[in-house]
Amino acid sequence: MSTQAPERHEFQAEVKQILDIVVHSLYTDKEIFVRELISNASDATEKLRHTQVAQKDADIFDADLDLEIQVTSDEEAGEITIRDFGIGMTHDELIENLGTIAHSGSKAFLNALKESGERNENLIGQFGVGFYSVFMVAESVKVYTRSWHKDGQCYCWSSDGSGAYEIEEVDGERRGTRIVIKLTDEYKEFAKKDRLEAIIKKYSAFVQFPVKVDGEKLNTIGAIWLKSKGDVSEEEYKEFYKFQAKAFDEPRFWLHFNADAPLEINALLYAPTENMEGFGFGRMEPGVGLYCRKVLIDSQPKSLLPDWLRFVRGVVDSADLPLNISREAMQDSSLMQKLNKVLTKRFLKTLEEKAKKEPETYDAFWESFGLFLKEGVTTDFTHRDQLLGLLRYESSYTEAGKTTSLSDYLSRAPEGQKEIYYLYGPSRSAIESGPYFEAFKARNIEVLFLYEPIDEFVMNHARAFEEKNFVSADSDDIDLDAIAPETDSEKGEALEKDASEALCQFIKEKLGDEVSEVSASERLVGSPAMIVNADKMMTAQMRKMMKAMQQKGGGPDMMGGEPPVKLQVNPRHSLVKNLATLRESDGELATLISQQLLDNARMAAGLLEDPSQMLQRNYQILEQLSAK
Numbered sequence: 140m141s142t143q144a145p146e147r148h149e150f151q152a153e154v155k156q157i158l159d160i161v162v163h164s165l166y167t168d169k170e171i172f173v174r175e176l177i178s179n180a181s182d183a184t185e186k187l188r189h190t191q192v193a194q195k196d197a198d199i200f201d202a203d204l205d206l207e208i209q210v211t212s213d214e215e216a217g218e219i220t221i222r223d224f225g226i227g228m229t230h231d232e233l234i235e236n237l238g239t240i241a242h243s244g245s246k247a248f249l250n251a252l253k254e255s256g257e258r259n260e261n262l263i264g265q266f267g268v269g270f271y272s273v274f275m276v277a278e279s280v281k282v283y284t285r286s287w288h289k290d291g292q293c294y295c296w297s298s299d300g301s302g303a304y305e306i307e308e309v310d311g312e313r314r315g316t317r318i319v320i321k322l323t324d325e326y327k328e329f330a331k332k333d334r335l336e337a338i339i340k341k342y343s344a345f346v347q348f349p350v351k352v353d354g355e356k357l358n359t360i361g362a363i364w365l366k367s368k369g370d371v372s373e374e375e376y377k378e379f380y381k382f383q384a385k386a387f388d389e390p391r392f393w394l395h396f397n398a399d400a401p402l403e404i405n406a407l408l409y410a411p412t413e414n415m416e417g418f419g420f421g422r423m424e425p426g427v428g429l430y431c432r433k434v435l436i437d438s439q440p441k442s443l444l445p446d447w448l449r450f451v452r453g454v455v456d457s458a459d460l461p462l463n464i465s466r467e468a469m470q471d472s473s474l475m476q477k478l479n480k481v482l483t484k485r486f487l488k489t490l491e492e493k494a495k496k497e498p499e500t501y502d503a504f505w506e507s508f509g510l511f512l513k514e515g516v517t518t519d520f521t522h523r524d525q526l527l528g529l530l531r532y533e534s535s536y537t538e539a540g541k542t543t544s545l546s547d548y549l550s551r552a553p554e555g556q557k558e559i560y561y562l563y564g565p566s567r568s569a570i571e572s573g574p575y576f577e578a579f580k581a582r583n584i585e586v587l588f589l590y591e592p593i594d595e596f597v598m599n600h601a602r603a604f605e606e607k608n609f610v611s612a613d614s615d616d617i618d619l620d621a622i623a624p625e626t627d628s629e630k631g632e633a634l635e636k637d638a639s640e641a642l643c644q645f646i647k648e649k650l651g652d653e654v655s656e657v658s659a660s661e662r663l664v665g666s667p668a669m670i671v672n673a674d675k676m677m678t679a680q681m682r683k684m685m686k687a688m689q690q691k692g693g694g695p696d697m698m699g700g701e702p703p704v705k706l707q708v709n710p711r712h713s714l715v716k717n718l719a720t721l722r723e724s725d726g727e728l729a730t731l732i733s734q735q736l737l738d739n740a741r742m743a744a745g746l747l748e749d750p751s752q753m754l755q756r757n758y759q760i761l762e763q764l765s766a767k
């Protein structure tokens with residue numbers, strides 16, 4: 140029952156403008172009005188809690204009320220009520236806080252604290268526009284409030300958000316604030332209990348006071364990222380991961396850190412166990428939520444972490460972030476760049492530490508998420524060197540299934556070795572039995588084994604690690620003898636230089652344009668011939684891909700038709716030695732065998748796509764041989 144007639148106030152002229160901006164353009168999602176009002180309720184409650192603690196003798200009205208936030212709704216009527224038992228507002232505070240431009244009572248509270256040398260990190264608001272967001276969805280809003288001071292009055296502030304508001308004295312309010320929102324028809328859906336709960340869980344799951352919808356508490360998990368490490372148990376970390384990432388797996392490991400400079404950051408980042416992209420679920424969306432003082436700003440911020448870290452889950456909370464900012468504006472802010480830099484650095488450092496101190500954990504991580512780091516090498520120049528240090532590959536020195544780092548590879552390399560050698564192939568056995576590996580094996584020179592198509596891109600993009608170039612072991616100009624001598628003394632007699640040169644000339648003549656060059660090679664041990672890459676960048680795998688692109692009709696013909704290759708023959712191999720004699724006695728058969736040699740070498744390089752011609756020729760050879 141009001142004892143006086145309601146008083147009518149015009150909003151300040153600037154407030155009208157602000158209202159217009161808030162209602163029409165500041166926020167992308169209408170639903171955030173719930174977040175703003177709950178944040179305000181939380182702030183008001185925190186101020187009361189603070190007052191209770193700081194002023195032991197304060198005479199607080201309704202002193203024994205529970206400090207919780209109650210939300211109820213009436214779907215039919217399209218009404219939502221948000222109630223807190225915080226400090227409430229006096230008549231003047233109502234005018235000052237809700238009727239004046241960007242006046243934030245919270246900021247004033249903080250300033251007052253600062254002057255007395257105190258701090259309160261728990262307050263959310265400080266910009267003084269959040270409240271107005273309710274007018275994006277409301278036809279009218281009533282704010283019933285009763286200040287915590289003993290000798291106070293109850294008031295009802297009401298407005299439709301257009302130009303004016305009214306304040307009226309009322310009776311019977313408990314301490315705190317009760318906001319009754321009458322939604323416009325268009326936004327009635329927000330009064331649906333399910334919808335309301337979902338919104339609160341999304342944005343306000345970690346508010347420090349209980350938030351209850353129809354008596355049921357929604358925020359059951361605490362904001363553990365704001366605690367210090369020692370105060371959080373392993374179980375809590377795991378539970379939080381499942382909650383935040385909506386995950387079914389366990390976290391593989393996590394990184395929890397707090398920093399004050401250059402930015403205030405509280406972060407809890409998780410590496411999952413399972414790689415969902417690997418399961419064919421499509422490209423992952425970023426999953427580290429961005430919070431400001433426990434309140435969600437964006438659950439999937441795109442620029443918070445580099446793309447290749449999109450598998451990371453968790454929470455980043457920075458009190459430096461403006462809460463009242465739309466997502467679009469958030470994306471490019473320099474603050475985001477700074478956060479990105481700090482977070483990426485920390486995460487990489489964690490990986491390095493894991494690799495060093497818990498190699499098994501790291502190897503298991505690499506197994507599932509190595510592909511992302513490889514992607515990083517090819518796309519993120521800033522972190523390339525660090526990422527290269529984290530790469531792991533099988534090699535001719537490791538057991539099958541075990542891997543080595545590039546630094547370990549280099550630490551084993553002989554003095555004279557100036558390059559890092561690798562071979563790409565479908566499997567370990569395919570690489571080990573191919574012609575390219577023999578020369579390295581015979582000299583005990585370590586070769587990395589690459590099994591995934593992206594690996595060659597990684598090598599090409601990175602080009603070098605610690606100033607040692609990556610070189611595919613099927614490249615033409617590798618001088619292995621300069622690095623180490625062949626250990627196998629059973630070298631076998633080689634063709635005379637003249638005979639071998641004549642044979643190469645013969646083969647080149649017969650193969651015509653299919654090869655650009657034929658030469659004798661010291662590199663081969665057990666195989667009669669191999670194809671090598673004249674162009675270090677153009678490995679067999681790359682050729683294959685280019686060809687596939689050409690065939691699809693997509694890519695430009697970058698190689699001018701079938702790329703010519705270099706053929707190297709092994710002058711110590713008896714097949715080659717026999718061929719040198721055969722070409723004088725039976726030129727026709729020697730020609731067929733030369734052609735077959737090229738196709739076999741192509742096959743070993745994975746370059747032979749259509750074997751039909753090769754098969755025909757093979758029968759021809761067999762026919763001639765069987766007639767002898």
Ligand code: ADP
Binds near residue numbers: 227236267271
């Ligand atoms: P901010 O929260 O950034 O300060 P708002 O526009 O959200 O800005 O709120 C403006 C001010 O209104 C707050 O600072 C506070 O002083 C006051 N206020 C809003 N909601 C409440 C509430 N539930 N209880 C007490 N005061 C409130």
Ligand code: MG
Binds near residue numbers: 179264265269
């Ligand atoms: Mg606010």
